[in-house]
Amino acid sequence: MTQSIDINYGGRVSRFTLTLIDRKRLHGFKRRIALDEQGIECNSALLTRDGRFLLSAGSTADAYLDANGDVVQRGDLVAVDAEGKPLPTLLATAGRPQPVEETATLEDFLNHVVTRVYLLETETLGAVLEKELRAGTIFHISFRARASHTETPAFLLANDDGIFLVQAEACHFDFVGLEQAIAETDNEWEAEETDGDAFAIEMDWEIEHAVA
Amino acid sequence: MPLRKIRLADHRGREATVVLVPRCRPPEPSYTDISGAPVRFARLVKSTADNGHDKLLSRFGDPESLSRALIDGDPEIDLESVGRETGPCDRVHVGADGKPLYSARIVEVVVDRDGNEIARRELVETPANLVPDAAPLWSGKLISKMEAARRYAFTRAYQVRHTNSLEYDFLFGLARHLEERKALALVGSGPKGAGPLILERNGTPMKGFLEGRTRGETYLLTLHLAAFELKMPEAGP
Numbered sequence: 155m156t157q158s159i160d161i162n163y164g165g166r167v168s169r170f171t172l173t174l175i176d177r178k179r180l181h182g183f184k185r186r187i188a189l190d191e192q193g194i195e196c197n198s199a200l201l202t203r204d205g206r207f208l209l210s211a212g213s214t215a216d217a218y219l220d221a222n223g224d225v226v227q228r229g230d231l232v233a234v235d236a237e238g239k240p241l242p243t244l245l246a247t248a249g250r251p252q253p254v255e256e257t258a259t260l261e262d263f264l265n266h267v268v269t270r271v272y273l274l275e276t277e278t279l280g281a282v283l284e285k286e287l288r289a290g291t292i293f294h295i296s297f298r299a300r301a302s303h304t305e306t307p308a309f310l311l312a313n314d315d316g317i318f319l320v321q322a323e324a325c326h327f328d329f330v331g332l333e334q335a336i337a338e339t340d341n342e343w344e345a346e347e348t349d350g351d352a353f354a355i356e357m358d359w360e361i362e363h364a365v366a
Numbered sequence: 367m368p369l370r371k372i373r374l375a376d377h378r379g380r381e382a383t384v385v386l387v388p389r390c391r392p393p394e395p396s397y398t399d400i401s402g403a404p405v406r407f408a409r410l411v412k413s414t415a416d417n418g419h420d421k422l423l424s425r426f427g428d429p430e431s432l433s434r435a436l437i438d439g440d441p442e443i444d445l446e447s448v449g450r451e452t453g454p455c456d457r458v459h460v461g462a463d464g465k466p467l468y469s470a471r472i473v474e475v476v477v478d479r480d481g482n483e484i485a486r487r488e489l490v491e492t493p494a495n496l497v498p499d500a501a502p503l504w505s506g507k508l509i510s511k512m513e514a515a516r517r518y519a520f521t522r523a524y525q526v527r528h529t530n531s532l533e534y535d536f537l538f539g540l541a542r543h544l545e546e547r548k549a550l551a552l553v554g555s556g557p558k559g560a561g562p563l564i565l566e567r568n569g570t571p572m573k574g575f576l577e578g579r580t581r582g583e584t585y586l587l588t589l590h591l592a593a594f595e596l597k598m599p600e601a602g603p
Contacts, residue, residue, distance in 0.1 A: 177570070177594040182478040186489060186568075188459040188470035196470055199415075200455035207447060208415045208466065214452060215412040218397060218405040226399045233395040238402075241395055260511040264577055264590065267389065268519045273598060290512055303395045313516040315597040320519070325389040327525040329584035332534045336369070336385055336527045 157299060159274075159319065160251040161310065166280030167251045172272040172319060233303040241303040247296055254283075255294040258309055263292050266307055266322035274310075274317040287312035297321065370524070370565065372496040372589065374553065374576075375504040376540045383497060384533050386524035386589060409452045415464050417442050479599065495555045495564045503559035508549035514575060518592035522565075522572070526587040541578030541585035550575040550590065563591065 157172040177183065188196040200209040218226045233241045286293075287310070297308040297319060309320045370386040397405050415421065422441055426432040435441050458466040476485040509517075528534040544551055553574045555561035562571030572591040579586045 175594075175596075175599055178477075179479055179599050180594050180597065182476065182484075185475050185477065186472050187475055188467070188472055190459075190461045190467055190470060192462075193471075194462055196459040196461060196467060199458055199460045199466070200452065201458045201466060202452055203454050203456065207411055207450075207452070208458075208460070208464075209411065209452065209455065210415060210418065210460065213411070213413045213415075213418070215410045217408055217410055219408050220399055220403060220405050226397075226405050230400050231397045231405065232400060232402070234398055235395065236393060238398070260515055261579070263515050264511065264520070264588070267523045268521050271519050271596060290516065292515065304392065311516050311596075313596055318596050320596075323389075323392060325523050325525075325588070327387075327389065327523075327586055327588060329579070329581050329586045330525075330527060331582075331584040332531060334527075335529050335531070335534065336387065337529070 157248060157272075158277075159247060159297060160249075161254060161283065161295060162251040163254040163280055163286075163293075164282040166282065168279045168283050169277040170274035170279075170317065170319075171277065172274060175271050175273050244298055244302050244305060246300050246302075247298050252296045254310070255296065258292045258294050260292070263309060263311075263322075265327070266309075266324050268320050268322050269306075270321040272319040272321075274319055276317065287317060295319070370496060372526070373498060373502050374526070374540070375502045375559065376536065377504055377506070377543050377551075378539070379504070380536060381501050382533050382536045384537060385527045385529055386496075387527050389523055389525075411447050411450045411452055413442065414444055414447055417444050418464075420464070492564060492568050494566050494569065498555065502553075502555075503557070505552045505554060505559035507552040507560060508544075508547055509552065509575065510549050511577070514550045514590075517595055518573065518575075518590075519594050519596055520575075520590040521593040522591040524589045524591075526576070526589055537587050538580065538583075538585045540576065541587045542580050544576060544578030544587075545580055550577050553589070565591070 159170050159172060161168045161170070188198075190196055197210060199211070200214070201207070202209070218228075218231060220226050233243075235241055291311075293310040295308050295310050296305075298306065307322045307324065309322060311318055311320065370388075371383050372386055373381060373383045375381040399405055422435070423429065423432055425441075426435050459470045461467045472489045474487055474489045475483055476487070478484050526537060528537050552560055553576050554563055563574040564571050570593060572593055575590045575592070577588045577590060
């Protein structure tokens with residue numbers, strides 16, 4: 155399904171359709187597969203630790219259980235923050251013109267990592283917005299492909315190749331001084347994000363599983 | 367969790383192996399039921415290999431008999447196992463007979479941007495190159511923050527930190543140098559220090575850029591890693 159976004163800037167609404175781009179779409183990719191002794195591609199499956207069940211793609215179900223072990227229907231789930239307070243549901247932005255919130259400084263933009271990039275195809279583009287984008291201005295905007303409980307930062311920018319909508323996550327890095335030397339084996343850090351290609355086989359299984 | 371390290375050179379010809387700190391990821395929301403009682407996520411068994419289509423077909427002989435059996439009963443459901451929590455699992459490769467393989471040959475498949483397989487070859491392990499044996503070189507390539515932000519998709523970022531006072535001097539000087547030039551420095555591998563960085567074994571090669579800021583005697587030095595450029599995909603043939 156084609157996604158679109160309407161952006162209101164300077165009283166003029168610009169409309170774009172979104173095309174997701176990523177490294178795979180730009181350059182292709184490599185993946186690793188396993189072959190048996192006849193050279194036939196193997197499937198991947200989960201083996202329970204007791205060895206009792208071999209679970210191929212599509213043979214498991216994800217569920218939320220209450221204290222009694224009963225399944226809680228998705229519609230009855232309430233998202234809460236770390237203190238247990240219910241989080242509001244933020245509606246998807248499609249179909250509603252999104253005002254440009256503010257311009258982003260380069261430092262602000264570089265305080266984030268990119269999580270998703272969309273190439274925007276212009277249906278209508280306001281002259282003022284176009285001028286600002288061509289001049290290198292980066293805008294904060296609201297964009298949610300679907301309803302969500304958390305706000306995802308998004309930026310609108312342009313270069314010679316086109317106009318892009320970039321979804322991002324904040325890094326939360328802070329300045330450090332001489333006294334803030336870090337231990338090389340510090341254990342306070344969470345498990346790191348790792349590269350997708352290194353786990354292509356696992357990812358394939360997850361994708362198959364999700365589709366199933 | 368041990369932290370990654372990187373061997374960096376600076377504009378003064380000095381070099382040091384310093385620490386990369388990953389970003390703090392935002393917490394995922396947790397869930398309760400409508401009464402406010404906490405719920406927990408679980409992965410449940412829905413079906414097993416013994417009750418899959420292929421096994422049932424071989425048990426009943428032909429599709430007609432299998433259809434009849436499905437109407438008359440529930441041979442696809444193993445009442446002993448369905449609904450159980452899987453608990454921790456190991457990922458295994460499964461052969462054509464549906465049994466786990468004890469050894470498999472891993473090959474690498476190259477796929478073009480249209481999703482077509484274009485090559486299949488033996489797997490070659492590519493090591494990470496953040497800490498090379500030879501001293502790294504300062505590439506000297508600076509790119510303005512404006513151009514970098516609008517040209518690259520920085521999909522990963524690490525804060526470069528010191529473990530002692532000598533490294534502090536080194537990193538603070540580097541951060542100040544970059545801040546004064548309002549630019550990011552290309553850091554990379556190879557003889558010119560401009561090649562791609564590979565963060566983990568068999569990882570995706572990425573372009574690395576250092577960004578520096580200072581505030582008084584403190585500094586913020588960030589390694590931005592670009593997985594791809596912001597550009598239009600080329601049209602297929």
